[in-house]
Amino acid sequence: MSQISQFNQEKNIKGMLPDKITSFWQQGLFHSFSGVNKVNIHYAQFIQQQEQLPTIVIVSGRGESYLKYQELTFDLYQQGYNIFILDHRGQGLSGRLLANLHKGYVAKFQHYVDDLHYFIENIVTHHCPAKPYLLAHSMGAAIATRFMQDSPKAIAAAVISSPMLGFYSGLLPTSIAYTLIAAKLTLNNLISKTPWYFFGQKNYSAVTFSENKLTHSTKRYQIFIDLYKKNNVIQLGGVTTHWLAQSIAAQKNIFANMAQLKTPILLLQAGRDSVVCQQAQNDFCQQLHKLQPQSCPKGVPSRIDGALHELFFEIDDYRNSALSQTINWFKQHKTAAAIS
Template identity: 75%
Template structure:
């Protein structure tokens, strides 16, 4: 830890971000571009005053907005990086595609990937002195990995945190779960032109901290609950069956095209993750390391013990490990 500027701590949050982070955030540039099917895609950027600093592109997970990444952006900026963050279509401040804006939906999963490609090629790269790094979380990990398969020379190195390479289906066998999704989608398409929520999914409703499976950090959890309460425009509910089907297809495509990955990738795995499938992460690392030994050292994910899904919003000890490993990975690939 001594080689890095100290990271922000939970005690500094106290249910609101400290003034130093707020001042940093207010100096950012917030803009948008027109993505696939004319959907407005919002983004944030923070450029160092010094010339020729390395760049990190943050690719958030499902439900997230770049507004949630103020603390992490500040910490990474303090280490000397330019920061760019994209808000995916259908969430955050970006355009929604359905009348019910609470529904998690995307027409094609590839639309996320194409948006990210445009963002990196037309907004990030022209403002960067060298190829950027990628730091992607959960669904963002799937999007980022698919992007790196389509554009194998665009990124210097990547960290994918708790990537959505497979879904955690609990006691239900994965094969049965996928059949259930397919049947529900077919029935939906026959009955209605409006995408339905998948079983058990509903409009946005905050979860009590004691029931959450995202983080052990009370102040960080409370911060983003308050953030979503204050900024209703970024609220998002559960997923539609169509979104699930598109995501399952994207995961399958990702594994079928794993040979196309040339970018050095580090996979951070949360040992207590029940949001995405850890076995899929293990399989990915084993296969990728065999093909590209510079990725997934020793052929396994870098496991962070006792952590829940959102490593960069965890308690200080767990979060600091995730940030430190990410920075060390980027520094190995200068």
């Protein structure tokens, strides 16, 4: 049986996830730990009964909760991996940082990285001592990349999907966009101690499928919308100017410290992504491959033409490709995973 035939398919999603996925999810362990500044960080883990199987740590994107990752967790578990996933501070089930629970905010981007470091060092490797793999999406990919720079020997191999290595600013030149962010942040800090939303950002409001920039899959998108409607505690609105400034600084740090990336990295690029900057992904791969030829084969991202931002929530053709490439990449580096 091929790998693709073992992944859940859209035809099995009939208004909700299949019973086999929801039943599997209920068998997980759900817990929390105290992150930086004692913020409560929630996580989920799914450990195989058979010992010494490889482990994947999923690092999700902005505004997401691990509750959204049930289908992906199921598929990866079925492929023989232990799975760990956490909700970042300020979103999902983890502790919020502002009085307005909808505002996307983090005091320092490094706090995301430090939370992930604690999670892997004290929880993941406590249960599964061998080096884990990382599968990281969007903002989570930026967090994971900064973590791998801080801890070059901690991870066996990584796949970063639609990584947030730069922002897509549309028709506005990046330099002007960054100037606007800096100016608004300065004004915010002068007038108020409360972080403001950036222009056009607001509290959570469900986006119709026709307006969404994340996926072509009507079924997977509806599951996502229903989940956030049912669990309003995980809803998150737009980003604050402070969050943008911290994220831009983190992106600059990633490029400034490329030489510290020793982990083999595969970058999956969504061909029709309009959420993050594809040119930044291209630049990242070109520079990283020169330093570490085992990363970004041929010096370019692995591009999935036609796909939107969320590759693991896309229609089957795009999602199957992303999943197959991820699993094949990890299998290529299984020797590294066996070294604790």
